[in-house]
Amino acid sequence: MKWWWACTPEHDDADDALKAGDSNRKIRLSHPQMWDRCVDFFAPTAKLIMNGRRIRTMLGPELHFAEQMLSVRHGITVEIFPSFEYPDEELLPEAFYFYSGANTLKCDVSSVSLQRPSGKILTPWLLRRWPLLAQKIIENMGGTEFAYFSVLRDWSPWLVSDAVYRDLQPFMRQPRIGELVYDFAAIHRPVKDASIFARIKRFVLRFFYERS
Structure with a gap:
């Protein structure tokens, strides 16, 4: 195909x-x-x-x-x-080791070394399905605009360590009432808060949609 x-x-x-x-x-x-x-x-x-x-x-x-x-x-x-709403995705870490031809890889979040066959996969749709998860990863990367756009534009699977995956699991859920999160699927909607995510969303709105 x-x-x-x-x-x-x-x-x-x-x-x-x-x-x-x-x-x-x-x-x-x-x-x-x-x-x-x-x-x-x-x-x-x-x-x-x-x-x-x-x-x-x-x-x-x-x-x-x-x-x-x-x-x-x-x-x-x-x-x-x-x-x-979302595809059924199941990727095994073994695929990363197989295609890289290596027995040692690095965690995409913590950069610690991983030995075959350890690790877990974060699929791109997983980050879009759980906004809290994406926001947590952005915060772990420094909470900067660079971190935000890195997550927003990256549609490749992430290989993470078992420890990082356990730390991220609590964020694989729907937001509770009052929790401020960034919604990847609603980038064009107006926002009222003054957080870094709101400023970035307004920038993207002006750059992409006011020129269309």
Whole structure:
């Protein structure tokens, strides 16, 4: 299986092949740039409607993009049935050791050395499902804007030590009434508090959405 953007022919290559009369040139649609823009919006939106965030043939950032576009540009409040809210993800630490070819790795939070097969995996959707967990990791990284954007933009799984995972488990829950947390899925919503998370959200709002 390939992502659609990975198997789309380069425009320049296709044009050169067409001019050269190459009989083996790649098949493509007319006005490819316009079609690419359509796919950029309609592909994640259609798959979001098909199977919510459980869809496995669309990347997480693309699904979030579809939700934001529906909300900001079209005024549609997206509500996802709990059974389709998040994918079933189960990654084993052994995969990290196998693909790295090493028996010793570092914890992505504490930087302590891990010996095969120890460790636990924090999936990218886990950080979006539990905002308290994401906020705790940001605070552990210094609570800076750099830490915030590192977590926000990172959609790769994190390998953490067993000790770090135990410390983070209490934050894998829904916020209680009165707890101030950052919601990754609501980056465009106005906020009233003056915390660092509120300032960052306002910055992102101005940078991305007022220019759209």
